[in-house]
Amino acid sequence: MFKDVAFGQYYPTNSPVHRLDARVKLLLTLLYVAAIFFIKSYFGFMLTTAVLIIIVALARLPIMSVLKSVRGVLFIVVFTAIINLFFIKDGEVLVQSGSLIITKNGVHTTIKLVLRLVLLISGASLLALTTTPVQLADGLESLMSPLKLIKVPVRDIAMIMSIALRFIPTLFEETNKIIAAQKARGACFDTGNIFARIKAMLPVLIPLFINSFRRADELAFAMDARCYNATDKRTRFKKAKLGWGDLIAFVFIAGYFTVILLDRYYFRTVGIDIDSMIFGELL
Amino acid sequence: MPAVEIKNLNFIYSKKTPFEKRALQDINLTVEEGEFLGLVGATGSGKSTLIQHLNGLIKLQDKKRSSVVVNGMSATDKKSLKKLRFEVGMVFQYPEYQLFEDTVAKDVAFGPKNMKLDKDEIDARVRRALEVVGLEYDKFAERSPFDLSGGEKRRVAIAGVIAMQPKVLVLDEPVAGLDPVGREDILSLVKKLQKEVSPTIIMVSHNMDDMARLADRIVALKDGCIVANGTPKEVFCDRKLIEDAGLDLPAATRIADKLIARGVEIPSDIVTMDALSAELGKALRSRITVAAKANDGVSEEDENV
Structure with a gap:
């Protein structure tokens, strides 16, 4: 019963994803989160979902463990979805009854918003699911170490x-x-x-x-x-080292990020619209 | 009617997660009223999980197959749950870490207050409970429990449980972390409690000497299963079982074993120091008689010559 809380969300399976360096995972999670905010097209969301599924499969996590974290914010997701659905009034009207208006634009925005939130939360939860809290703390310390120059302890x-x-x-x-x-x-x-x-x-x-x-x-x-002194130079028992897996993970996520950026800023300017290529008249 | 009746009890921690751990497996156990039951087993063998079932602190996982009944009350019955908790006094490990009130009397009164007794009855019970555990009421009642010594704190905590006058008293390693004098004090207190307050006692301990001396019956757990159930003599004489269960022998039994190996003629089922010294005395006396007889024989022969 208390084991659930004791290890946070950590779900041990000793997969390649679990073995990645915590620093790399932290940075790549940030990159992933940033990418999600650049997405504008359905193609982008599909790509993100695919990336997420690949990572979950590689990490050998049950899909439920990822969805569980979404359940925690389900209320916010539903709430914002409803607000968006009924309060966006521009664009082609789909349904109208009294003062309630649902527009095509509103539906699109709502779907994208829900996708954005769900993908964001499940992506971020992957970090907690595959990294122990101690690894996370060590990783953060390592990433923050440049701050020592400006006397941050x-x-x-x-x-x-x-x-x-x-x-x-x-x-x-x-x-x-x-x-x-x-x-x-x-x-x-x-x-x-x-x-x-x-x-x-x-x-x-x-x-x-x-x-x-x-x-x-x-x-x-x-x-x-045991002579603990936080100011002296201390060495580590377990030194994190970057490996090939970290490089591959970086290339994978960086590639994903690049495609998302291209989709947003480049493809359409050269006349490629993947969304209408896939969905055609549906949109 | 037995005081405690446990049937087909199973318990699994963190079910259906990678941390799943089977803590109890098909436990069947009956404790008669007036019995002193010793519960032994290595760390993680399921003792704590078992005793927490007795007052419904842990809920039954399989209500259809298993049952826990204490003095005729089912541990699954929500309505009688509170009554059950007052019936089964539970002294946890290091109970002094659960003290919280600003005076000893108030802390001991916590249980009786939850029983919704009237004020006079509560006062009487607090007075009596403190007296039974050997703390003078006038001297201790108004002191802060946090200013007392370790042994005194533990007595206050025990008083807090017996103030509810439970019929069954469960103690989880009541002497852990005490000095030798404190240990003896608490153990004789437990015996006294059995006579004066709670006729049925279930005590968890790692100390086999205490168990051999105090318990009427010993139940040994290993990996959530009962591997031994019998009188101290029966249990400790089965050397293979003791080894398998990862348990110790009482010091008296170990000494007796060594003495027997050296040719001292004493029985092999000695489990307490008292029995050991009695048997040694007997053996010594018989040796003296034999020696004396031999001597007599020699002197007679001398005379004949």
Whole structure:
């Protein structure tokens, strides 16, 4: 039960995608997200979907694990879709009843918006699904290291991040234990109004805080005892190295990005309209 | 009527994910009223999962096939769930980490308050619970639980559970992390609790000496299955089983084994220090008699000559 939270969304399958360097994955995810905002044509969305399916297949993830992350934002997707569908009033009218007008333009915008959001979320979730939180923190630290030049304490930030990530499962486990213990003494957390519920959480929160401070103290001692010093130059136990897989992944996503840019800025100027080539009269 | 009756209990963590783990497998277990049951098994063998089923903290996964009944109450019955929780006192590992109130008396009163008892009854129960665990009410009631020593905190936590006067008391490693004196204190307290508050005790422990001494019956778990179920003598005399289950022998049994190997004539089913010293005394006395007889024989011969 708590394993779901303990490892974030991480879904271990030891695929080539999982083995990619976290830094590369971070950058490529950014590139992917940027690409999505350049898409204007249905061809672009189809291409993106294909790219996404290829990555999911390579990562050996069940498609449900990706869609699960979409479910989290389903409300926003549906809400914006409805707003767009009814409030875009220019273009050819398709349906009209009273003051409700649905236009062709509105339908197109809505479909594209939904596709954009779904592809964005599922693409970003791939990063979390194939990279452990610790790898992510290390990757971020490495990517942020140029900021050291302007005296940003990158190492401290990274250490804080790793410690926080490290203790999420511990805290979660402990919360469960305390909840179980207080439930065993007849505590009830799911009845009464909001104030009653907040008050009912006190027997959980107080021990949790006290134990956290105790643990923080112990951790500080333990780090001190091993001469931790964030300012000194520190070496790494696991050094991330770029491999061939990283290069291939980069070429793949960069190629995809280029096609999206071409589709947006070039193809139409030379008279190629892939959308009408595929869908013809449908649009 | 047995105090606890578990039938065909199965439990799988993180079902249908890569983290899936089978914690319990076809557990059938009955605990009679008045019994002291020792639950042993290596880390991850399913002990904690099992005991949390007893008061409905973990829900049954297969309600059709399996059942957990405590004093006639089903753990699946939502209506009697609260009553069940008051019937089964649960002392978790390191219970002192669950203290939260600003005074000892208030913390001990948490359980009885949730039982919706009236104020006088709550006060009486708090007084009695503190007394039973050996903390003087007038001295401790108004102190903050966070200022107490480790052993005292644990007593307060135990008092918080027995203030509900449960019929069945479940203790998960109640002596973990205590010094030798604290351990003895808590163990004799558990025995006392069985006499005065909760007749049925289920105790989880890794210490086989304690188990051999206290438990009427020992149940050993391994990978979610019951691999042994019998009196301490029965369980600890099956050396192969003990090894398979990844368990220890009590110190007394280990000493007895070594002594037998060296030719001391004592029985091989010794599990407690008391039994060991008694048997050793017997063996020693018989040796002295034999030696004395031999001596007598020698002196008689001397006289004859």
